[in-house]
Amino acid sequence: MKVKEIMDKEFIYVSQDQSIEEVSIIMENRKKFTTPVVDDQMRLVGWITSLNVTRGLREGKQKISEVMHSTDNIVHVHENNPARMAVLETSHHKLVSIPVLDNEGVVVGVVRSFDIVETLSELYDIKVYKIFKAMEHELKGISWEELMEASAIVTRRRTGEMVTAEEYEHRIKDSTFGEAIWVTGGLEKFFVGLIAIGQLVLAKKIARARK
């Protein structure tokens, strides 16, 4: 996934000659805490946050150029960078948004931290049930009932909890991947549990074929 797939293309932008008052109204109306400052070719020349605007208003400054961050100090990403880079820059610098540039330095989008939250949480909000359905499909010749039975056996062995196949099925219908990795104690443990289940059902399948 690239930066351009997660960026907001409906961003606002302003010029350095605009008045701070005018820009403050645009930002309030569009509910944006930040905006790129561009030249007439849409190239990035500055960056404004609403905190620069409050300072400008309070100190009686007039133009955006008087309060903007200059390009040297702006954290930005390229549209073809991996999306992960936008994630790292945002969390590392604790930013609410960063501008996205193309090869000519033209602003083509803005990545916002809540858009990243949305993308990451979607990845993470997959039902465990769907992972098991994919597993059933991949492990040809194994029934859903066998898969649930094996899952209950592995869970009993690992946790000591006396869960039945039916209870296991019910549980994975409600839970998400995000919850599951917290419950099992981490991503590796979650995967190892799944591998153990896969191993058990495959052993059964082979034993059945030999009969």
Next chain:
Amino acid sequence: MKVKEIMDKEFIYVSQDQSIEEVSIIMENRKKFTTPVVDDQMRLVGWITSLNVTRGLREGKQKISEVMHSTDNIVHVHENNPARMAVLETSHHKLVSIPVLDNEGVVVGVVRSFDIVETLSELYDIKVYKIFKAMEHELKGISWEELMEASAIVTRRRTGEMVTAEEYEHRIKDSTFGEAIWVTGGLEKFFVGLIAIGQLVLAKKIARARK
């Protein structure tokens, strides 16, 4: 994981009688786009964003109470809610931060979208190599070389890419789980690939045992 484990406890707060000018200086100095408004018991009575502040300054308003959002309109979470709830509220309402309350309505923290980005991305930043090491440990009697060979075979079958076992090993040493699910096209596909690899090495193990 609960909300209280991901919230910022070093948050700023203001009272509704403070002047907008004074609050604007606090927010600029502490680089906060939002702040809870509290009473003398630290109970939430309002919420201010820097955009409310710019409007207040522009329109010559004096007190925070004149520009703040009232409690009815504030999205908040409880400190004991699952962290997932803060994630969903932030992305659903496109907020940069939300206040965290305890049972008495006292503000005990603030969850910020870039903190969520950090938590989520750490979760995904586990090396794929570690998942394969866990898999090797779980699939007793299978060597690391067999596992890499099977992985290269499954990758060639699925993507047509002529990758060797050595190249595959090199690749997983560098890549994280987060990258892998983006490259493979999602969590289910990533996991199905692992199951296919597990299936292949187990088939080899059984074939070897029969010789």
